[in-house]
Structure formats: C-alpha cells, structure tokens
Amino acid sequence: MRPSLRHLAAAPSAALILAAWPAAYAAAQPAAPATAPAVTAFHVDRVIVGDGTQIADAIVVVRGERITDVGPAARVRVPAGAKRLELTGYTLLPGFIDAHTHLTSIDNDGGDLAVLKETPAHGAIYATINAKKTLDAGFTTVREAGSTDYVDAVVRDAVNRGLIPGPRIHASGPALGSTGGHADVNGWSPFLAVPGTGVIVDGPDAVRKQVRTNVKYGADQIKIVATGGILSVGDAVGAAQFGMDELTAAVSEATRLGRKVMAHAHAGDGLKAAVLAGVASIEHGSLVDDEAIGFMKQKGTYLVPTLIILEEIVTDGARKGVPANSIAKATAIAGDRRTRLRAAYQAGVKFALGTDATSDIHGRNGEEFKYMVDILGATPMDAITVGTMNGATLLGIEKELGSVTAGKLADLVVVKGDPLRDISLLARVSYVMKGGVMTKQP
Ligand SMILES: [Zn+2]
Known part of the structure; x- marks a missing residue:
C-alpha cells in the first residue's frame, strides 16, 4: 500500500513535532494552522474487535487517522474537546x-x-x-x-x-x-x-x-x-x-x-x-x-x-x-x-x-x-x-488494519443492532470511517 499525501499531512506525529518546535521558530512561520488533529469518541453497545472477541458498553477514541484507545466505557477517558457520538443500540466493527x-x-x-x-x-x-x-x-x-x-x-x-x-x-x-x-x-x-x-x-x-x-x-x-x-x-x-x-x-x-x-x-x-x-x-x-x-x-x-x-x-x-x-x-x-x-x-x-x-x-x-x-x-x-x-x-496489512486496536488506522464501521444475533445487519451499515475521516453517516 502506498501512503497517501493526505494521510501524511494528517499524521499525528507531524503535529507533535510542530508543537515541540521553539516558539521563536513558530513565530517566524506564516500563520500555519498547527491545530491538533480532530478527536472522535464512539460510545456503542459493543465493539466487535475483529479477532474473535467483543467488548460490551465500549468507547473507541480516534485521533487523527488512528485509533488511540478502545475499552469498556467505565475505563476509557474521552479527551476534552472530542466529538462524542453516543450510539445506544449500535455495534462498532473494523472496516x-x-x-x-x-x-x-x-x-x-x-x-x-x-x-x-x-x-x-x-x-x-x-x-x-x-x-x-x-x-x-x-x-x-x-x-x-x-x-x-x-x-x-x-x-x-x-x-x-x-x-x-x-x-x-x-x-x-x-x-x-x-x-x-x-x-x-x-x-x-x-x-x-x-x-x-x-x-x-x-x-x-x-x-x-x-x-x-x-x-x-x-x-x-x-x-x-x-x-x-x-x-x-x-x-x-x-x-x-x-x-x-x-x-x-x-x-x-x-x-x-x-x-x-x-x-x-x-x-x-x-x-x-x-x-x-x-x-x-x-x-x-x-x-x-x-x-x-x-x-x-x-x-x-x-x-x-x-x-x-x-x-x-x-x-x-x-x-x-x-x-x-x-x-x-x-x-x-x-x-x-x-x-x-x-x-x-x-x-x-x-x-x-x-x-x-x-x-x-x-x-x-x-x-x-x-x-x-x-x-x-x-x-x-x-x-x-x-x-x-x-x-x-x-x-499483509494486519499490523495496520483488520481490528479495532489502539495504534491501528481508524477504519471503522458502525451498524445498528447486534450482528452476532442477525448477521444480515452487516449489509446495512450506518457509519463508515476510513483513516479517521467519516465518509458515511446517517
Ligand atoms: Zn473474479
């Protein structure tokens, strides 16, 4: 797979490097939008991880193009300023x-x-x-x-x-x-x-x-x-x-x-x-x-x-x-x-x-x-x-994709209901995210 220019531009590491530069250097820059990457948090009834396991009442945090946290809602801390999607009755899966x-x-x-x-x-x-x-x-x-x-x-x-x-x-x-x-x-x-x-x-x-x-x-x-x-x-x-x-x-x-x-x-x-x-x-x-x-x-x-x-x-x-x-x-x-x-x-x-x-x-x-x-x-x-x-x-992309795992690229799908009870739900997806960008939503 070839990395896209858009992905490189959105990489969190680039933003972190910018933030760490000396203020004098930053001041000399033309008004560059050094804003932090967008953060989205999905709160769903369950996450089906992709490896045969599931997490009930779960939150998935996405920063920039990557998943940064996945776990039970009682444990995961949603960063301040995150866009929070409260999706009661929904299931989140890997793309x-x-x-x-x-x-x-x-x-x-x-x-x-x-x-x-x-x-x-x-x-x-x-x-x-x-x-x-x-x-x-x-x-x-x-x-x-x-x-x-x-x-x-x-x-x-x-x-x-x-x-x-x-x-x-x-x-x-x-x-x-x-x-x-x-x-x-x-x-x-x-x-x-x-x-x-x-x-x-x-x-x-x-x-x-x-x-x-x-x-x-x-x-x-x-x-x-x-x-x-x-x-x-x-x-x-x-x-x-x-x-x-x-x-x-x-x-x-x-x-x-x-x-x-x-x-x-x-x-x-x-x-x-x-x-x-x-x-x-x-x-x-x-x-x-x-x-x-x-x-x-x-x-x-x-x-x-x-x-x-x-x-x-x-x-x-x-x-x-x-x-x-x-x-x-x-x-x-x-x-x-x-x-x-x-x-x-x-x-x-x-x-x-x-x-x-x-x-x-x-x-x-x-x-x-x-x-x-x-x-x-x-x-x-x-x-x-x-x-x-x-x-x-x-x-050959299992290190980057294929499961809802912290560190991997945020390719995610959200469906209404529980596909473990009705597999045909997977033919009707509600949300699609690719590389941290929401490409479909109701
Ligand atoms: Zn064929």
Whole structure:
C-alpha cells in the first residue's frame, strides 16, 4: 500500500513535532494552522474487535487517522474537546475487507462481449462509481482480482490522492491466463484479434516477464488463472490451465518482488498445483477435495469462496443476463460446491471474505457475511473475523488494519443492532470511517 499525501499531512506525529518546535521558530512561520488533529469518541453497545472477541458498553477514541484507545466505557477517558457520538443500540466493527473485487466492471456478466465493446475509459468510470458504493457498504479495503490495462492501479492512486472517494485498493493489473483458458475469450474465428479478459501468457519465461511487467505498472499482488471458470466458454471448471513450471515461475518471481499470488481455481489438479506452487490464496475453490484441503492446511493457503456471485448466478442469473452456458455450469456444481466449501471451512482451512463483485454486487458486498454463516456454517463472530482480520492477514496489512486496536488506522464501521444475533445487519451499515475521516453517516 502506498501512503497517501493526505494521510501524511494528517499524521499525528507531524503535529507533535510542530508543537515541540521553539516558539521563536513558530513565530517566524506564516500563520500555519498547527491545530491538533480532530478527536472522535464512539460510545456503542459493543465493539466487535475483529479477532474473535467483543467488548460490551465500549468507547473507541480516534485521533487523527488512528485509533488511540478502545475499552469498556467505565475505563476509557474521552479527551476534552472530542466529538462524542453516543450510539445506544449500535455495534462498532473494523472496516470490512473484500479480498476479491472487480471494481472496473458493471455489465460484464453479459459474458464475453464487453471486451469487444468497451475501452479502459469505461472501466475507469465504472470503478469510480463502484469505489464509492463499496466504501459506503463499509468495505474500507479491497483486493482487486484482475483489471485489464491497469485501471485498478490508476483508481487506487486517485483514491489515495483524495481525488475520488473509495476504499484502500490493492491492485492486480491484468490477470495472467493461458491461451484458450478462462482469461482468454474463446469461440471466435482465429482470424479475429479478440482481446482476453486478462493477459495471455504461455511458458515460464512469459509468465515471469508478465509478473515483472505487472509490478512495474503498479500491481500490489499477482492474479493468475489456474483452472477453468464459470463465465468462460469451452473450459471445464476444474481443468488445469497452467503447468507446474509456469505456476512456480509466477510465485517465485512475485515473491522476489515482494508480492503475493492469488489463484483463480475451482477444483482438481489445477487447484492443487497452485497450492503446491505456493500461492497465497485460492479464489472460488468450488469443488476443493479432501486432498486439496490437506495441502491447503499444510501450506497455510487461504480460500476466498466468493459465495454471493455463484449463488446469484444460479438463482438470478437469467434476469442478470448471464449466458445460459454459464448458468448451466454454475447450477451443475451448486450442491457440491456448498458441500465442499463447508467441508474446507469446517476442516480448518483459513478463509477470507471475497465477493467477486461485478454487475450489481458492488455496494452489496456485506451480504457475503450471511452466505458464510448459511453455507459454511460459520458462527457470526467467525464470519466477521474472516471479513476483517483474516483479510488483513492475507493482504499483509494486519499490523495496520483488520481490528479495532489502539495504534491501528481508524477504519471503522458502525451498524445498528447486534450482528452476532442477525448477521444480515452487516449489509446495512450506518457509519463508515476510513483513516479517521467519516465518509458515511446517517
Ligand atoms: Zn473474479
């Protein structure tokens, strides 16, 4: 993640240094507004910390961009002059983390044709709209899962410069796919130059060069397409689409450059090969088998199950304009998918929340929590940990984000009611704070 100029300007340390300067020096300065950073205190019925614990009748103090105190109301001292929010009946949680989004998409559920009609400018406009919807839903951090032409990196930088509202974005740049695979666009004449939905690379050397290229142009992680998909033509969902040599090249090169790899994989040998090559997360994992579950536990690989999108393709795909072939693919595996993902979760594989937000899912990301409870059998508390601290750990930002902890950045969400009793409340957030700035309130 890149620190934003706005964050640097608001850093409490800068204000403290100014305050400590000799008066003579301060007097020589042009009338600089050396005011102390704003302090906000939330008093709520409960804080769900993000690590599986909660604090009843709690106060959270935010100074500048950071949390400075969290604890029972009887213990926490609210500084004089703080803006105090008395939120009886409310619950405060860490900002949510969606580890699988496609901010640059709006109507791509229509299938392959978008790549023939749209330009990177479309993606930039869609992403500008979707970034605000996502932040308003309480998702203060997202990991993009493949964006052609590096639009996700551009939008990330625009958010960080304060030009547009949005979550903290971890960009991928284009996903790496193989010829004829899920990131390619298939079924057209070989005499037409049809672009892929990712970048098409074959062989370890091409994979290595593309990892370097993505990092050069701003990728925070690498997305690779290891098996077939649901929304693609002519490939089985579990078919391996890269060789072990190519997957290993992707992981070793990304690791050398300080990046993690996220692998699209639904099932079979392609999923196992990605795990054994050392990817940080398996995306979808629809038909993960017992052997793969064993490998994932052994390697510490995360599973990002993207439940909402696949459920809705089955129940609502026709209305959304999803091609019949894709609905048939999703429906055929729906029952087994629920069984296998639940088996992986119950066996102790690490999970992070991811929606695969495309189409009309942007801004509805919080509905994923209920699917985790219903399909995986997660407790509401564990589902919240999956959508906060686990996501932060997967993204490598757990020291700064992912829990309501003194010293961390103040990315916070407040919902009315108790989500431990009704997890669906997380789809309707009342307050959102990002880096100490209130971005949504009733
Ligand atoms: Zn995706």
